[in-house]
Amino acid sequence: MTKPVLEIINVSKEFVNERNKSEVTYAVQGVSFTISPGEVFGLVGESGSGKTTIARCAFGITPATSGQIKIFGEDISSLSSAQRKKSRKRLGFVFQDPVASLNPRMSIFEVISEGLIGSPLSKNEIRSRVEYLIEKVGLTKEHLTRRRHELSGGQCQRVAIARALASEPELILLDEPTSSLDLSVQAQILNLLEDLRKELNLSYLIISHNLEVIAHISDRMAVMSQGVVVEAGTTAQIMTNPQHEFTKTLIGAYETSSKSDLPEGFDWENWQSAPTNRWAYQHVSEFITTQNISPAKTPTPLNAKMSHDPRLDQEEELLESLYTDALLVMNRGVLVDERYYGDMKPQSVHLLQSVSKSLLGVLYGTLIEKNVIDPSRTVENYLPEMLSSGYATATVQNLLDMTAAVDFSEDYDDPNSEISQLDRASGWRISSSANDLGIRKFLTTVKQNGVHGEQFQYCSANTDLLAWIVESVLGKSYSEILSEFIWQPVGASQSANVTVDHAGHALANGGISTTGRDLALFGQEILDTYLGKSSRLVSHAWAKSTFGGADPAIKSVDYLQAMHPGGSYHNQWWVTKSSHQEIYAVGIYGQYIWIDPTTETVIVKFSTLPSALSAKYSAEHIALFRKISNLFS
Amino acid sequence: MSNVLDIKGLKVDFVIKGKKISSPIRGIDLSINAGETHGIVGETGCGKSLTALAIMGMLPANAVRTGSISLGATGDLTSSNIRQIRGNSISMIFQNPHSAFNPVFTIEQQLLYVAKAKGFSSEESHALFPERLKQVGLVEIQRILKSYPHELSGGMLQRCMIAMALLSRPKLLIADEPTTALDATIGGQVLALLKRLQREQGFAMLFISHDVTAVSRVSERIAVLYAGKIVEDGATADVLGDPQHPYTKGLLGAIPSRNKARGTLAAIPGTVPSNTLGLIGCAFKSRCQLAVPHCDEEPILSSHGHTSVACWEVSK
Helix, strand or coil, rough: CCCCCCCEEEEEEEEEECCCCCCCEEEEEEEEEEECCCCEEEEEEECEEECHHHHHHCCCCCCCEEEEEECCCEHHHHHHHHHHHHHHEEEEEEECCCCCCCCCCHHHHHHHHHHHCCCCCCCHHHHHHHHHHEEEEEEHHHHHHHHHHCCCCCHHHHHHHHHHHHCCEEEEEEEEECCCCEEEEEEEEHHHHHHHHHHHHCEEEECCCCCCHHHHCEEEEEECCCCCCEEEHHHHHHHHHCHHHHHHHHHHHHCCCCCCCCCCCCCCCCCCCCHHHHHHCCHHHHHCEEEEECCCCCCCCCCCCCCCHHHHHHHHHHHHHHCCEEEEECCCEEEEEEEEECCCCCCCCCCCCCHHHHHHHHHHHHHHHHHCCCCCCEEHEEEEEHCCCCCCCHHHHHHHCCCCEECCCCCCCCCCHHHHHHHHHHHCCCCCCCCHHHHHHHHCCCCCCCCCCCCCCCCCCCCCCCCHHHHHHHHCCCHHHHHHHHHHCCCCCCCCEECCCCCECCCCCEEEEHHHHHHHHHHHCCCCCCCCCCCCCCCCHHHHHHHHHCCCCCCCCHHHHHCCCCEEEEECCEEEECCCEEEEECCCEEEEEEECCCCCCEEEEEECCCCCHHHHHHHHHHHHHHHHHHHCC | EEEEEEEEEEEEEEEECEEEEEEEEEEEEEEEEEEEEEEEECCCCHHHHHHHHHCCCCCCCCCCEEEEEEEHEEEEEECCCCCEEEEEEEEEECCCHHHHHCCCCCHHHHHHHHHCCCCCCCCHHHHHHHHHHHHHHCCCCCHHCCCHHHHHHHHHHHHHHHHHCCCCCCCCCEEEEECCCCCCHHHHHHHHHHHHHHHHCCCEEEEEEEHHHHHHHHHHHEEECCEEEEEEHHHHHHHHHHCCCCHHHHHCCCCCCCCCCCCCCCCCCCCCCCCCCCCCCCCCHHHCCCCCCCHHHCCCCEEECCCEEHHHHHCC
């Protein structure tokens, strides 16, 4: 095997502040690599990663603090200065700024021939060698009489390459050789370097912050970050199968995509529906701004063993047909069955849609019991900004029970409905114009269309208004409030998040994403509260009232009565009033927390159904949940 | 959809003592729709940044501008109304965040200065800044406000500059090489940020860069500029996926990529003409493999296939 032209073995370089000796900068730490004859070795990394420092050490420009450097097989620290000078003739240098690296007062002939000073060549031989070199780099003899200001940047870099070649080097250091050049000129220079390498059997050590350049020209490469090599190998290996996180990030930064990093076919108007929702519901924070809902410092242990109840295996086909992403079943406080589909994992968060509302319902339970909020007070009492809106005289309890009488269409498929406008105001869809409404401004525009408190009317904006009220009463963001009053006390083990509009206000009606396990824990807590076993969030009295349903005097609606005769919506939960007395939280496209106090069962289901609302899917889900609960009765 | 910006027949000449010494912009037509990003790519000296400066009314004193630039309902931008528009309806962010800030004032002082010019009271400003800086993804707002530019990283400063440019909620944001001075990973974050803010606030963006990859990541449409003229203009996917003009083809072929086999890049021979004065016909003809005698006549940007192309040979 041929001897490597350059060997770098465990080299470190420290810079000590001369004024304060204790202040040491570790520019490069423990770097090793070798370059074989005829090979191109690339060093890539961002500013300050130590690329140039290690190259300067390797070429003997800067002494290394520790480690061994061998050039053409000889340790440079063992060389005498004469030997070092001799070995330096076999090295060439090309730097980043071609204009700055040429002496402005010298003609191009003088610049190139300077590399031949001290050579045994005669004057004529030097002239013919310089003429040979200038043609080698694609310029002509006429350029030799010019000075650098008469050449373009690309031509200057060609001259710098000719100069580097003058002493017939075997190894050339190219430090960002194309960084200050235009694209089309960069391509010319890269082609020239490649041609010269083949013809003259050169080896290159090339440094660049531009991954594409390194990937194009080098055989092997090393990725540097903060003074260390984080990954090294053949270029093909690293580019196709990067291992280190930093390399992946770096490669990702060069991915061409026409928009941001959204999957193909992602459409801002339709991401909530199939087929995009499969991906989108687990990645909301990647395309909408979110705020974190911090988990508990000491999470409540959930006896999660990824167990499968064989009786549920028989429902696999049904679960698939119901576009299930995750199903978790808790019975008597034990997680008895847990299954995930597609890309969903126990650690993945999934969008809750309107299940988010039920979290707010419990938050209000807590705050009302702490006397922070009075449910009988009206909106205008809490928010002077809402004085002239249709909500002004509705009470907090009206909002909680969805009995505010407002002009609000929940038609998810109509792009002009109020719910679609709210989506736009909250950043869930692209705003049609430059007006930046925001959630709060939108809420002030909602109009009254009847008497508050008389009739149930499901209206998502009510929940956002309730979130605004708590934010203003507590002077904190909704995400902080949820964390403090729900997520931490319940012992959630992972951060949840909630989408916010451009002003940082949360979309409380549907913007929360959580893991299945944490949501199951939350459901279990509500069940335990109702059963009198726990009161970490709310009291037994709140649970009893919620499970009992809303005031029967409130007019209900047909679809609710068809599904749950005698049922109602109370404290942001759906109440069935069936023989099992279940309550549940539901979000469009199939998100559920189902709580059955009779069999002591809690079911969490995440799905991405093809349609937002469908009587057929709702009925199938409820039948499935009842079937599962009955397995444990 | 209505156009936010309409540029028609824009020309910029540099004049010294009454004598025209160069004409860096030689007739540009460009429209940008509301909420849309139009990218401009081109090499050094092709007139990218001068186009931006012409829109902003910030051309050097010896530059003479002809042609019209109009902003939506406001109408033509002239030297008399540009002061009301600049920084209000149109804002700009620049390449080097370190040189765009004054090194001897804190970020807060510089934001206040801008806010005051836009008519915010000092009280309003202090209430506004934390929210706006949060929006651009900054944390530790109070520390940042009290910092001098040298105490912040390039990425943080660029975020501050974006917040500053968006203070007045402009209709059009001009971004002139906003990621060029940043490391690749930070540059990617800034692109994602601009895209998010655009979605939230709905402003249109003119995104200028020599970096085709960066432009392609944010723009719905791309115009390719060569020697002061647009040679190709169209939807990003069309211009990049099926380029028509020989210069566009050459430029895309010149990008090294791990997806292309190592070896010779399709470099364009020659260099960009440094002065287009006295140039006859197509400015690209001396570097063009398709050049024919017809090219001595100035080609006109006309629709061909999906994009508009200024080339006789392609559109014949």
